[in-house]
Amino acid sequence: MADAYNRRPAIVSFVAMAFVLFWLIIAAFPFAWTVWGSFKVQADFFSRDSWWNAIVGTSTNRVTGSTFTSAGYYGAWVTTGFWRAAVNTAIITVAVTVISLTLGTLGGYALARSTHRYRFGILIAALFFRAMPDITLVSGYLLPFFQLNIWGYLPTAVIVLVALNQPFTLWMMYSFFQGIPRDLDESALVDGCTRFQAFRLAIIPVMWPGVITTGLFSFLLAYNDFSVSGLILTEQNQTMVPKIASYLGKIQSDGNIMFAVAAVVSVTIPIFLLVMFFQRYLVSGLTAGAVKG
Amino acid sequence: MGPSLIAMFLFMALPIVSIFVQSLHIEHPQVVIVSETCQPFGGCVETTSVDAAAGAKLRAEAPLGQFNGFGTYGDRNHLAFAEIGIILTESAGLGDAVSRIYNLPLYRALAFTVAYTAVVTPLAMILGFLIALAVNTLPQLFKGTVIFFSLVPMLITPLVGALILYWMLNAEGILGAAIQGLFNDPNLSTRTSAPLTWVTLMTYGVWTNAPFSFIVFYAGLQAVPRETLEAAMIDGASRIERIRFVVLPSIKPLVLFVLLVQLMDNFRVFEPIISFNAASNASSLSFLVYSSLNTQTTQLFGSAAATSMITIGFITVLIVPVLLRVARDLSGGKT
Numbered sequence: 001m002a003d004a005y006n007r008r009p010a011i012v013s014f015v016a017m018a019f020v021l022f023w024l025i026i027a028a029f030p031f032a033w034t035v036w037g038s039f040k041v042q043a044d045f046f047s048r049d050s051w052w053n054a055i056v057g058t059s060t061n062r063v064t065g066s067t068f069t070s071a072g073y074y075g076a077w078v079t080t081g082f083w084r085a086a087v088n089t090a091i092i093t094v095a096v097t098v099i100s101l102t103l104g105t106l107g108g109y110a111l112a113r114s115t116h117r118y119r120f121g122i123l124i125a126a127l128f129f130r131a132m133p134d135i136t137l138v139s140g141y142l143l144p145f146f147q148l149n150i151w152g153y154l155p156t157a158v159i160v161l162v163a164l165n166q167p168f169t170l171w172m173m174y175s176f177f178q179g180i181p182r183d184l185d186e187s188a189l190v191d192g193c194t195r196f197q198a199f200r201l202a203i204i205p206v207m208w209p210g211v212i213t214t215g216l217f218s219f220l221l222a223y224n225d226f227s228v229s230g231l232i233l234t235e236q237n238q239t240m241v242p243k244i245a246s247y248l249g250k251i252q253s254d255g256n257i258m259f260a261v262a263a264v265v266s267v268t269i270p271i272f273l274l275v276m277f278f279q280r281y282l283v284s285g286l287t288a289g290a291v292k293g
Numbered sequence: 294m295g296p297s298l299i300a301m302f303l304f305m306a307l308p309i310v311s312i313f314v315q316s317l318h319i320e321h322p323q324v325v326i327v328s329e330t331c332q333p334f335g336g337c338v339e340t341t342s343v344d345a346a347a348g349a350k351l352r353a354e355a356p357l358g359q360f361n362g363f364g365t366y367g368d369r370n371h372l373a374f375a376e377i378g379i380i381l382t383e384s385a386g387l388g389d390a391v392s393r394i395y396n397l398p399l400y401r402a403l404a405f406t407v408a409y410t411a412v413v414t415p416l417a418m419i420l421g422f423l424i425a426l427a428v429n430t431l432p433q434l435f436k437g438t439v440i441f442f443s444l445v446p447m448l449i450t451p452l453v454g455a456l457i458l459y460w461m462l463n464a465e466g467i468l469g470a471a472i473q474g475l476f477n478d479p480n481l482s483t484r485t486s487a488p489l490t491w492v493t494l495m496t497y498g499v500w501t502n503a504p505f506s507f508i509v510f511y512a513g514l515q516a517v518p519r520e521t522l523e524a525a526m527i528d529g530a531s532r533i534e535r536i537r538f539v540v541l542p543s544i545k546p547l548v549l550f551v552l553l554v555q556l557m558d559n560f561r562v563f564e565p566i567i568s569f570n571a572a573s574n575a576s577s578l579s580f581l582v583y584s585s586l587n588t589q590t591t592q593l594f595g596s597a598a599a600t601s602m603i604t605i606g607f608i609t610v611l612i613v614p615v616l617l618r619v620a621r622d623l624s625g626g627k628t
């Protein structure tokens with residue numbers, strides 16, 4: 001039945017279409033503009049005369065002899081050592097993702113199968129911790145870290161980020177394990193497995209979609225973080241985001257703001273790729289908490 | 294469950310204790326030596342110098358600093374009880390009192406944080422809901438594309454996303470120039486005008502938060518019972534009425550969920566202020582903590598900790614009603 005529900009007046013369809021197009025432009029245009037502009041010189045990207053310069057690259061052509069220049073990228077990655085920040089980011093994000101997934105999977109599984117009353121307490125406490133701004137906790141870490149003499153190192157930042165990530169991971173894995181029928185591991189228990197064997201043989205094979213989804217968000221949290229890595233790491237161990245923030249003060253006066261633009265585009269690319277390849281998982285993760293919780 | 298709990302306790306509950314203890318202390322004052330040098334005829338001159346060695350020793354013995362009780366909470370940079378008392382008794386009218394209170398750092402930060410949360414949360418939710426309704430009418434083919442391009446502004450690093458918008462809104466960027474042209478005022482700049490800074494920061498907030506509402510509401514729309522919708526149609530409900538009486542009630546639990554997440558996220562607004570270089574026109578509670586810690590000389594741990602405690606207090610007030618609802622649903626609905 002081509003049901004009446006799907007029939008709409010042309011005007012409604014048109015308005016909806018126009019609205020979505022409008023939103024698409026708002027959502028995507030800033031990125032397109034910045035990527036395009038990152039291959040220009042500053043006089044074009046921040047043109048005093050006309051924004052048209054940023055598109056055709058008038059000054060870029062005059063200065064470099066070509067309409068595109070990768071000077072910004074060279075300056076950022078080579079001259080100012082952005083590659084080092086990229087390496088640090090890679091180390092931190094991988095470590096944070098692996099550790100928080102391990103802890104979160106075990107914790108979430110235990111909570112989902114637990115019958116104690118206090119598990120609600122734990123979940124609510126986790127939600128409350130999630131509500132606190134990251135930076136308020138960082139201010140609590142700093143002084144003890146100075147005293148213990150572990151301030152400034154990558155592992156320290158990893159520990160803090162894992163901790164900040166824990167409430168979210170716990171909730172995600174909890175609601176995911178709630179969705180796996182109890183019968184699955186209980187029948188394994190009946191067959192004589194221990195709790196751990198039941199987890200390993202019955203649950204691990206089916207938990208990967210949930211783990212991937214949670215892992216993506218753990219990755220994003222570590223990757224996007226500014227407050228923790230900005231305050232806890234020494235300048236040498238800096239990750240990409242605080243590095244960009246440090247450009248803002250320093251480079252603006254040197255007239256090399258294009259370094260920052262190039263760095264910004266470099267940071268955006270991995271997120272683009274992530275969304276491109278894992279869109280399904282990301283959407284399911286965003287809605288999981290809502291639909292189940 | 295053990296390890297995860299221990300991690301949460303160690304790294305979240307303990308720091309709160311640590312913040313609280315820190316907030317009761319204040320940095321050591323510099324140790325000053327006053328020495329008098331007397332010349333035979335010129336009289337005596339008092340010179341003061343900072344005894345760096347003694348200061349370092351003090352800091353090593355008591356790294357927390359001096360005990361200050363709740364003094365930090367009440368001082369000018371925080372709750373400023375004394376200043377408010379003076380303002381309330383002396384001020385010439387309400388406007389004067391408000392503007393003088395606004396000049397106190399904590400209240401200035403609080404004003405922006407609350408305004409940002411109060412404006413961005415509903416706007417982003419409404420925009421997200423409208424996009425979800427519109428996308429729902431599109432052919433299947435486009436839906437993936439729209440979702441792809443919507444996810445990026447949400448998942449982008451906040452500092453980076455805000456920078457991208459800032460550069461466009463800059464007086465020399467494309468949007469900034471367009472706004473100048475629109476109002477025909479070549480000096481219009483987001484940097485100089487406080488209201489304009491607030492508006493741009495909030496624009497960023499809606500831009501980056503709307504997609505979340507969109508994705509969640511869109512998923513919710515798929516689950517709206519079709520029979521009810523069709524029944525409403527047969528009963529003669531108009532398009533608007535169907536949204537009002539069928540769609541909205543069925544996605545109500547989602548609204549609560551989105552509201553909770555958005556309140557938490559917006560209340561911690563911080564990165565855009567750095568990206569927009571907006572500290573002179575807008576500041577937030579998180580930004581205050583950051584600026585106490587990110588100083589050139591001594592880090593003001595006591596001040597940062599007191600601001601943190603106050604922030605946690607506010608977020609508790611804000612979030613507890615919603616949390617209680619969630620708790621009720623958790624213990625009542627399932628199991």
